[in-house]
Amino acid sequence: MTTQTDTPVKDRRAAKPVESDRSRAEARLGQKLVAPAIVLMLVVTAFPMLRALYLSLFNYSLTAPDDREFIWFGNYAVALTDPLLWKTTGITVLYMVVTVAFELVIGFAFAMVMHRVIFARGVIRTSILVPYGIITVVSGFAWQFAFSYQNGFVNSWIPGLAADFNWFGETTPAVVAIMVSEIWKTTPFMSLLLLAGLAQVSEDMIEAAKVDGATWTQRLTRVILPNMRAAIMVAVLFRALDAYRIFDNIFVMTAGAQNTESISFLTYRQTIEQFQIGIGSALSVLLFLSVLVIAFLIVKIFRVDLADARQEK
């Protein structure tokens, strides 16, 4: 922070067109200040990612490090032809689509309430941060125990369900339980982002629509939602990519049993538990690529410029 006093304060707009000494000094200072952040981000992400790319071309297991062998794209061929990869990708996409859809609807309802409510604002805001702040592992435990037939309460709260129904004995109920814990944990984040979006919709426009005789549904779909498109898109993008990486909940609640394994979990299992660095690296690269594809698709579907959404223009 103190470095900034080294350079005199100057008028940015005046300095811009001419390459003066001042603007060059400013550019140098700027680059110096962002350098540590860039270096650190490169060291921990770009470099390991390149290394993963390199290692993915080898048949390499930590249990037999001397047998390391260059096999071109052999690992990718193995991974891509294995039905297990497609099964885990399918379940991961399912987690992502279902949780984000529920979060969007519930989060929006919460945001509407928080936007209009006039009492207990502090209490609501504090409460809504509780799921956001809690460790994902802890929320995983809370829900696992809640769904457990040995010590949970869910079975007795759902009418018509046997007291000894085992949620973690089959794929579908286990997936539902995992989704519930994910939705519980992240809906508040979604609702806060949507609340910020709601606050940007002009009250005058809503009032004008009301005067013109628009019904509540019309005001929602014709005025409020279109004007929040940028905020919705940012919320969906962030949450979808986050949900696609789902790992903690699954690890705690089922440890991947009953076909609940996500693609992150498969990658973790291959690399860390089974020491298959080669194939694990190939999976890491595929996981990264699929995240890029999803990000690209969401941006395309919503047709919103990110810079625009962040009011940079």
Added chain:
Amino acid sequence: MKQKIGMVVGVALILAWCLLPVAWIISLSFKSQTAITNGSPGFFPADGAGAGWQNYQDVWDNEQFRRAILNSIGISLIATTLSVIIATLAAYAIARLEFRGKKLVLTMALVIAMFPVVSLVGPLFDMWRAIGLYDTWPGLIIPYMSFTLPLAIWTLSAFFREIPWEMEQAAQVDGATSWQAFRRVIVPLAAPGVFTAAILTFFFAWNDFVFGISLTSTEAARPIPASLSFFVGADPFNRPASLLAAGAVISTIPIIVIILIFQRKIVAGLTSGAVKG
């Protein structure tokens, strides 16, 4: 009137949604171990089946757990401090100075924010073992810093853009030295933003699980989420639910305290970083 009732119902639903699982885990942490293994489903401890503070006592007496809490506090605080310092420099440059590559920094931060953490765990595991960072504090602090930087940079540059930097000049015109102008005018305006970024960064580090289980192997550096997930009691086939619940509650206390004190700042930071940017 009808609208008012709707509001009350809405508020009640939100509160129930947010607090029910927390009430449940607290309730579980006061149940006795035997009551749980005997199978006594119910929200609150049954009469005579409560354990009082025993579970908390047992968890706290557990060496592994105490180490994990200390690891988490130390690692998260160090990572937060360093990350926020570096992010403040970068965000100041982005908000205030003109230089090439500004867009690149923001794009890079965005890409890293979306990065699937598991993708990096394999190569980092391999690298850290080669250079001796595996199972050490720096071995977790470095990845935490890198992954919290994007969030901190976005949040801080959003805050810094709102600061009327001209006031610094005005103070100088009024006779303050540039250091005085900076310290008296800019620091008080920037401090709340820096503080908010620090809280969000701390949450992130405290919540991490993937790095915690992958880059550690002993109590030397294992943080609390990882430690909880590996916690097996006397019977390896039955998780000690009430003990774990007590551990979960303890690990949540710092988060709740921070939320209670700083809720306004956290909400502002979360939304400004993501929506206003």
